[in-house]
Amino acid sequence: MKTEKTRVKRSPVVWGLAILLLAATAAVNPDRVEEPKRPGALVQAVERDGLYVELIFERATARVSRRGDGMIRVRMTDRPEFSSFPSFSVIPGEPEIAPLLTEDSEKVILEAGLLRAVVDKQTGTINFLDDRGRPVLVEPPEAGAFFRGEEVGCVKEALPREHYYGFGEKTGPLDKRGESMVMWTSDMPYNRKADPLYQAHPFFMGLRQGRAYGLFFDNTFKSEFDMAKTRPDRFRFSAAGGELDYWVIAGPSPAEVLERYGRLVGTMPLPPLWGLGYHQCRWSYENERQVRNLRDGFLKHEIPVDAIYLDIHYMDGYRVFTFDNKRFPDPAGLIAELKRDGIRTVVIVDPGVKVDPGYQVYDEGVANNYFARHKDGSFFMARVWPGDAYFPDFYRPEVQSWWGDWHQFYFDQGVEGIWNDMNEPAGAGSSFKIASYYIPTGPADWLSMRHGDPPVIPHARLHNLYALFMNQGTWEGFTKHRPDQRPFIITRSGFPGVQRTSLTWTGDNFATWGSMRVSVPMLLNMGLTGLAFVGSDIGGFGLAPTPELYARWIELGVFYPFARTHTANLMPPQEPWSFGKKVTDIARKHINLRYRLLPYTYALFEESTRTNAPVMRALVFEFPDDEAVTNLDDQFMWGKWLMVAPVMRGGRTSREVYFPAGTWFDVYAGTKIAGPVRLKVRAPLDRLPLFARGGAIIPLAPEMRYSTEKPWDHLTLMVFPDKEPSSFTLYEDDKETMAYARGEFSRQKFECLPGPDGVKVMIHAPEGNYPVERKRITLRVYGQDSGAKVEAGPALLEKSYELWTGAWVVELNVEGRESLEVTISNPGK
Ligand code: GLC
Numbered sequence: 001m002k003t004e005k006t007r008v009k010r011s012p013v014v015w016g017l018a019i020l021l022l023a024a025t026a027a028v029n030p031d032r033v034e035e036p037k038r039p040g041a042l043v044q045a046v047e048r049d050g051l052y053v054e055l056i057f058e059r060a061t062a063r064v065s066r067r068g069d070g071m072i073r074v075r076m077t078d079r080p081e082f083s084s085f086p087s088f089s090v091i092p093g094e095p096e097i098a099p100l101l102t103e104d105s106e107k108v109i110l111e112a113g114l115l116r117a118v119v120d121k122q123t124g125t126i127n128f129l130d131d132r133g134r135p136v137l138v139e140p141p142e143a144g145a146f147f148r149g150e151e152v153g154c155v156k157e158a159l160p161r162e163h164y165y166g167f168g169e170k171t172g173p174l175d176k177r178g179e180s181m182v183m184w185t186s187d188m189p190y191n192r193k194a195d196p197l198y199q200a201h202p203f204f205m206g207l208r209q210g211r212a213y214g215l216f217f218d219n220t221f222k223s224e225f226d227m228a229k230t231r232p233d234r235f236r237f238s239a240a241g242g243e244l245d246y247w248v249i250a251g252p253s254p255a256e257v258l259e260r261y262g263r264l265v266g267t268m269p270l271p272p273l274w275g276l277g278y279h280q281c282r283w284s285y286e287n288e289r290q291v292r293n294l295r296d297g298f299l300k301h302e303i304p305v306d307a308i309y310l311d312i313h314y315m316d317g318y319r320v321f322t323f324d325n326k327r328f329p330d331p332a333g334l335i336a337e338l339k340r341d342g343i344r345t346v347v348i349v350d351p352g353v354k355v356d357p358g359y360q361v362y363d364e365g366v367a368n369n370y371f372a373r374h375k376d377g378s379f380f381m382a383r384v385w386p387g388d389a390y391f392p393d394f395y396r397p398e399v400q401s402w403w404g405d406w407h408q409f410y411f412d413q414g415v416e417g418i419w420n421d422m423n424e425p426a427g428a429g430s431s432f433k434i435a436s437y438y439i440p441t442g443p444a445d446w447l448s449m450r451h452g453d454p455p456v457i458p459h460a461r462l463h464n465l466y467a468l469f470m471n472q473g474t475w476e477g478f479t480k481h482r483p484d485q486r487p488f489i490i491t492r493s494g495f496p497g498v499q500r501t502s503l504t505w506t507g508d509n510f511a512t513w514g515s516m517r518v519s520v521p522m523l524l525n526m527g528l529t530g531l532a533f534v535g536s537d538i539g540g541f542g543l544a545p546t547p548e549l550y551a552r553w554i555e556l557g558v559f560y561p562f563a564r565t566h567t568a569n570l571m572p573p574q575e576p577w578s579f580g581k582k583v584t585d586i587a588r589k590h591i592n593l594r595y596r597l598l599p600y601t602y603a604l605f606e607e608s609t610r611t612n613a614p615v616m617r618a619l620v621f622e623f624p625d626d627e628a629v630t631n632l633d634d635q636f637m638w639g640k641w642l643m644v645a646p647v648m649r650g651g652r653t654s655r656e657v658y659f660p661a662g663t664w665f666d667v668y669a670g671t672k673i674a675g676p677v678r679l680k681v682r683a684p685l686d687r688l689p690l691f692a693r694g695g696a697i698i699p700l701a702p703e704m705r706y707s708t709e710k711p712w713d714h715l716t717l718m719v720f721p722d723k724e725p726s727s728f729t730l731y732e733d734d735k736e737t738m739a740y741a742r743g744e745f746s747r748q749k750f751e752c753l754p755g756p757d758g759v760k761v762m763i764h765a766p767e768g769n770y771p772v773e774r775k776r777i778t779l780r781v782y783g784q785d786s787g788a789k790v791e792a793g794p795a796l797l798e799k800s801y802e803l804w805t806g807a808w809v810v811e812l813n814v815e816g817r818e819s820l821e822v823t824i825s826n827p828g829k
Pocket of ligand 1: 311348421422492566
């Protein structure tokens with residue numbers, strides 16, 4: 001390579017040729033020189049059949065529609081026809097209808113409840129206002145929509161103190177102001193910087209003075225977002241092809257934006273509870289013996305676990321839907337054996353099917369024409385783990401179904417979860433790698449050969465959707481072959497809508513403090529993109545963590561919505577007990593904490609299925625008016641009530657924590673903190689700084705070896721009274737089947753009612769169709785005086801005051817009781 005380079009440098013002939021070539025490319029590629037085309041003035045606005053308002057500009061046409069209250073869709077094209085390619089992200093819901101159209105001599109107004117679009121007739125720009133007439137999104141006269149060859153895009157105003165969140169799986173800071181990002185699903189090991197990564201989410205949330213809006217650019221081509229980077233007063237989004245098709249979503253709170261976005265593209269389904277337990281993985285536990293040893297390790301070290309993962313070595317020569325019968329002679333027996341200890345088995349599935357005549361999956365794929373092809377009809381081939389592989393053309397529903405049906409093979413062995421990897425799609429050392437990373441728009445390559453209409457679809461349009469379709473196939477396999485169990489699918493790649501079928505882990509990070517730190521803003525922004533069930537490899541995938549790094553990472557990782565340790569091949573052992581006794585104790589303590597918190601966490605997940613609220617939440621989601629949290633990326637909320645401040649630098653025994661306005665409690669010491677304040681808190685190696693927000697009622701389960709070992713018949717309620725009344729509603733069902741969808745669930749409300757001389761805790765009876773067995777409740781009420789009077793009628797079994805936390809601990813017998821009132825009063829006060 002080196003000599004070649006030298007030769008190029010020295011040869012004027014080669015330079016001359018290169019210049020000629022460049023000139024020729026420019027001549028045949030008009031995109032390079034073309035000025036962007038702007039829509040121009042508005043000529044006419046017409047409502048069409050109640051479906052949309054058509055805006056006819058001098059050089060473009062737009063269709064504006066609304067959905068529900070506060071969602072406006074703008075589609076715009078400079079072509080004679082609108083695209084017929086449907087959205088695979090947007091789900092049916094409230095009908096898409098025409099907004100109410102009014103106009104005067106200067107503008108056209110399109111009403112959608114909380115949001116309205118105002119079109120300037122002269123400049124053709126479209127501004128969005130809220131229901132009180134305040135600007136939400138503005139297009140300055142020279143900005144707005146543009147078209148340049150195949151490229152489509154739009155430029156809008158960025159206000160000086162506007163912040164941007166979302167964009168799916170991105171490294172870098174929490175607030176994306178000043179960043180530019182590319183959406184093109186790519187296999188890319190990363191540390192603190194790399195873009196694009198595995199998932200592509202052309203969605204963001206803007207926040208201006210505490211008021212939020214959302215913008216979803218529903219375009220599957222490679223797209224780019226420049227968020228006030230090139231020009232501090234503009235943001236810009238564009239795609240290499242397709243249509244300018246975007247939704248503006250009203251807030252005004254971040255929660256309302258996400259809730260609406262969830263109605264548009266769907267929310268996560270309720271996972272089985274075991275999915276929220278602790279999971280263990282490595283590339284790979286290679287044979288039965290290693291898997292049994294792993295199980296024994298958890299039992300011996302008394303560390304809870306719910307799932308063990310089989311990475312690629314379980315397969316016969318990396319052929320999907322096979323087991324290597326030397327390494328795993330009796331998978332069904334092994335999986336059943338693990339299950340007796342409460343451990344579920346999850347297997348990896350890669351989309352690449354080994355090119356191997358005689359291998360059934362390959363033969364069927366070829367015989368039925370299920371594999372993707374190039375435009376010339378030859379198969380799209382890439383090298384992945386098994387060598388040369390073909391790729392199912394998942395865009396076609398019949399291919400999804402075929403793939404889904406193959407999962408019967410795993411289900412028959414007792415497998416309960418599927419881990420979809422390499423689905424960007426990715427391949428190594430071949431043209432496919434180039435396809436995955438670099439294929440530009442245009443007919444350079446093709447991924448789908450669909451018979452009928454349209455016959456072929458360019459790779460550039462389908463690339464970002466590949467995993468969405470693969471996961472849909474897997475989902476179909478679950479719902480068809482395990483219809484009464486909740487699917488458990490983990491995916492690496494995705495596009496908006498991926499959360500309807502799968503949770504996401506953030507791929508190949510490294511065992512470095514930097515990778516650990518980057519996981520927090522990354523997961524927080526995924527939460528702000530409507531991806532609630534997410535996690536990063538605990539301890540890091542590439543390289544080996546030091547004991548200290550692993551200890552700190554497991555402390556953080558038990559507060560990832562998806563908590564799994566994973567490491568690469570050739571790396572040393574990375575089990576919770578691999579780093580000596582001290583770290584084992586730390587891992588046990590924190591994994592136990594995750595298990596004890598499951599009743600609280602399960603309620604957060606259930607809430608998210610309805611509201612799309614993140615489980616792991618950026619503080620800005622809860623405190624959008626607080627400028628101090630707009631880029632706070634090293635602490636976060638776990639639901640509304642807990643705040644986690646992990647230590648993410650080596651050699652530290654304390655850290656600074658920001659407490660927004662309000663009352664806070666140190667969960668360990670029970671001490672009160674009055675926000676807003678920035679405090680240095682103690683954090684020796686075995687302590688994760690954890691705080692409760694005033695008003696918190698946190699239900700805890702008993703300690704368990706796995707999530708479904710015991711019913712929640714003895715709950716502990718940690719109550720942190722504030723000045724205002726507060727409540728928490730526990731959600732309960734059978735924890736793994738679909739019965740909840742048929743109404744078999746219950747809710748139980750707990751209230752904390754502070755009064756002038758004490759506090760009252762109300763324990764309401766569970767309501768609903770799922771039979772809740774509650775026998776005992778241990779109340780821990782913090783911030784109380786030792787001399788207080790505690791009353792709970794005949795339910796009271798025992799009460800004691802805990803000096804070191806300032807909590808009253810009250811044991812209650814709640815068996816067969818309807819509801820219960822506990823008072824803690826200081827009459828003298
Ligand atoms: C990819 C995945 C990683 C997995 C490996 C082997 O790198 O991201 O998690 O262990 O492939 O299957």
